[in-house]
Amino acid sequence: MPIPRYTRTVSNAELDDLLEVCKALANPTRLQIMGWLRDPSDHFAPQADPMEEVGVCVKQIQEKAGVSQSTASQYMSVLQRADLVESTRIGQWTYYRRNQKRIAALPELLGASL
Amino acid sequence: MPIPRYTRTVSNAELDDLLEVCKALANPTRLQIMGWLRDPSDHFAPQADPMEEVGVCVKQIQEKAGVSQSTASQYMSVLQRADLVESTRIGQWTYYRRNQKRIAALPELLGASL
DNA sequence: TTGGCAAATCGAAACATTGCGATATGACGA
DNA sequence: TCGTCATATCGCAATGTTTCGATTTGCCAA
Secondary structure, eight states, rough: OOOOOOOOOOOHHHHHHHHHHHHHHHSSHHHHHHHHHHHHHHHOOOOOHHHHOOOOEHHHHHHHHHOOOOHHHHHHHHHHHTTSEEEEEEETTTEEEHHHHHHHHHHHHHHHHH | OOOOOSSSSSSSHHHHHHHHHHHHHHSSSHHHHHHHHTTTHHHHHOOOOHHHHEEEEEEHHHHHHTTOOHHHHHHHHHHHHHSSSEEEEETTTTEEEOOOHHOOOOOOHHHHHO
């Protein structure tokens, strides 16, 4: 029975997870969006539904970021795939907000994987 | 004199800094290397100079990662530009080690910028 | 001083990401 | 039912990243 030459400290799942997070944040606009979503009412104009609860709709993010509608939509789904944001659909709007639980756990993930 | 409509919480310098870190880590092999360098003697074979102090030479990283010499060298300079590793040249070898101070400060940078 | 080793840099091909306009889907109000 | 608005998805050209082999630089020992 062969003994592995060197130890593996970090699980592959955690590493892949962190990798996806880094990829999602490795874009200046997406990184900014995450910051804006921290205090939505400081960065976005009022909207139909209360942004502190449900989040901010794509149109507002698009306007603030100065990108096209399709780009804004794509950005948000990249961030969502990395589990950094959550979304709620209300009527014709999709509201995005930070996944605060996940974000709070990032330092730990960093410490464990990196 | 126009008043900015919304508040900026995060400095551009910090955001750019975090962006560079994310870019550097947004590659599976580079991410792995950072992990290996945490406990070098658990992951690399003995070498001329003591790796816990000076770090690990490029050749060892190259072999462990299974990439070409030029790729390994580039990877290390990407990590160094992001300030995640430091290097020491001894004779014909360049030893790389984690910038532990910087890495310890990452959670704070994350908390401040993201 | 010459040969060999380690590392860095260069140039290029393959591959991935970016970001747009066009189009599709679905909700709402007239 | 129709037109409009918000969002999502598609296809594509431009740009950026990856990764290599070849070349260059620098160090050391014979």
